[in-house]
Amino acid sequence: xxxxxxxxxxxxxxxxxxxxxxxxxxxxxxxxxxxxxxxxxxxxxxxxxxxxxxxxxxxxxxxxxxxxxxxxxxxxxxxxxxxxxxxxxxxxxxxxxxxxxxxxxxxxxxxxxxxxxxxxxxxxxxxxxxxxxxxxxxxxxxxxxxxxxxxxxxxxxxxxxxxxxxxxxxxxxxxxxxxxxxxxxxxxxxxxxxxxxxxxxxxxxxxxxxxxxxxxxxxxxxx
Numbered sequence: 001x002x003x004x005x006x007x008x009x010x011x012x013x014x015x016x017x018x019x020x021x022x023x024x025x026x027x028x029x030x031x032x033x034x035x036x037x038x039x040x041x042x043x044x045x046x047x048x049x050x051x052x053x054x055x056x057x058x059x060x061x062x063x064x065x066x067x068x069x070x071x072x073x074x075x076x077x078x079x080x081x082x083x084x085x086x087x088x089x090x091x092x093x094x095x096x097x098x099x100x101x102x103x104x105x106x107x108x109x110x111x112x113x114x115x116x117x118x119x120x121x122x123x124x125x126x127x128x129x130x131x132x133x134x135x136x137x138x139x140x141x142x143x144x145x146x147x148x149x150x151x152x153x154x155x156x157x158x159x160x161x162x163x164x165x166x167x168x169x170x171x172x173x174x175x176x177x178x179x180x181x182x183x184x185x186x187x188x189x190x191x192x193x194x195x196x197x198x199x200x201x202x203x204x205x206x207x208x209x210x211x212x213x214x215x216x217x218x219x220x221x222x223x
Contacts, residue, residue: 010083017076018198020069025159025197027066028143031059032158039063039144077223081137138163138195139170140178140220149217154205156218157196164193174222182207182215 032038035053043056050056138161145152166181168174181190189204207215 006083006087010080010087013076013080013083014198017073017080020073020076021159021161022197024066024069024073025157027062027069028158031062031066032144034147039066074223077138084137137170138223139174140222142218143221144219146212146217148210149212149214150208150210151205151216151218155203156192156194156205156216159196160201161195161223162192162220163195163200164191166190166192175220178220186215 028039030036037043037051037054037059043051043054043059045051140162142151142156142158142160142162145156145158162178163169165178166185168177168181171177186207186209189206192203192205194201194203205216209215210217
């Protein structure tokens with residue numbers, strides 16, 4: 001019963017987080033549209049006067065709301081991750097088998113479960129809900145992307161949450177590892193798993209030289 005309630009709570013949190021991601025994506029697109037101020041661009045011109053080509057009050061409101069959403073998103077993601085760890089631990093905790101259930105069958109079931117969690121995208125003996133809970137642990141989000149960049153041309157979108165980038169998954173020193181992976185895989189298709197509006201998407205992106213900065217032309221923000 002406790003596990004069931006925890007799953008239900010986690011799914012509600014994930015739905016709430018997905019709604020936040022949609023709103024964040026809308027704000028980011030609005031701020032980063034051609035001629036827009038971007039997420040942190042100046043609101044004054046070269047002479048120090050307020051820009052007349054944008055609605056400064058709306059831009060400030062959007063940036064303030066985006067900051068609030070990012071903070072709430074981080075809190076919810078941490079709570080989801082805590083719940084996932086609890087569910088994961090509960091599933092990996094061995095139970096005392098009965099005489100009828102002892103033997104190779106228990107070993108096969110444990111191996112199947114371990115395989116499912118070590119490669120959750122491929123699936124396994126866990127239920128779809130269990131798999132969704134484990135794989136939906138993004139570690140970074142695309143919060144800036146340049147039109148015409150490799151990332152844009154290969155299908156990445158603002159608000160995409162990175163679950164796996166090549167050999168990089170959740171852990172320490174993420175930005176350094178992402179940069180290193182892109183550099184090492186320059187000119188090669190890199191497998192990518194992203195969460196977009198609550199759905200997992202597998203795709204590839206090819207880091208490569210182009211007219212702009214970097215090999216991808218986008219910015220990752222660690223969650």
